[in-house]
Amino acid sequence: MFSPRKTDPFFVALLTIAELVQEAVHYADDFKVVNVADLKEVSIRLKKYEKEGDALIYELTTKLNKSFMTPIEREDILQLSLKMDDILDGIEHFAAHLEMFSLTDIDEYIQMFMENIVKSTDEIVKAVQLLSRKKLIDMREHSTLIKKYEGICDDIFRVSIKQLFINEKDPIRIIQYKDIYEQLEDIADYCQDVANTLETIIMRNA
Template structure:
């Protein structure tokens, strides 16, 4: 159970809720990529989590507007809230592409990306939990891992796109796969953006 020294700290708990919601989205996306059902089957459930993320982000904005002195920089918390929401948005945007681009299967590239996303979101969640408890120095062990995972995502996207061009099929199909791979890579970038903000907080408050 997380404890708070001040009521003004409570917006951090909402930020933690947002990080947990995004982790749930990543875990559900991984399930979708395992191929037991068509990816489109998970659209509604992931969209619901994306809507929950939007609600939590707006709640953070309201709470920050209602307090006089924030324990941490308002700008930092606002940026973290938006970037965590960006991760969830990226997951939802990816699963939506399977539907409107007509891709009804998953492959090894997608499955590996889903593993990277889950691991990244786990580290983001743990880092926000440490932030909530003001354990700044311990945050770096997670941000370093997020950065390494983002590099894995870059490599995976390049390899995936290279494979598309080596094994060309229908041009529309190839375009659709490329769209999905690039959106997945952008979502891992969003995880790294969260890590970068956390790194700057560590430098200022540790």
């Protein structure tokens, strides 16, 4: 099924999307927020990442529609690209809401969420690199780790919500932080969706 001569352009496109997702998430995690202006800067930059991701998805979809043969099921290529794009959309929405709420206080729970989401995107890139090299079975190690990080985020979510209602007395801040925690939990879920799609690809092609 796979040609050993060169990397298929569809795999190149998927890796480009994976690396964009990784770059965007690392950017969000590395940026040190001090004031509201910083939140605006992060939000604008992540919107650019999101638009770049949309353009890559459009290019890939166009190529799929014009191609007679693909290295794996075209539905799997499209699904993997869209699931990775969900992560980009999620991190952009997260930053937009931080800016909308003027939340410069990045607490320990947000930091823990981001730490595990960053790790997940690193594993996504490693897995898609293996896909590009036709090493399908080796991808499973990385999909398993992504699911592990999603499970950690589930635990963080439960603790963060519990502590929020115990310690925060301002109802507006409760609403704001609950929204942020839920968005981060959604991003972790999107990473798990990528892992599930990778495992489907392994099952069908290994």
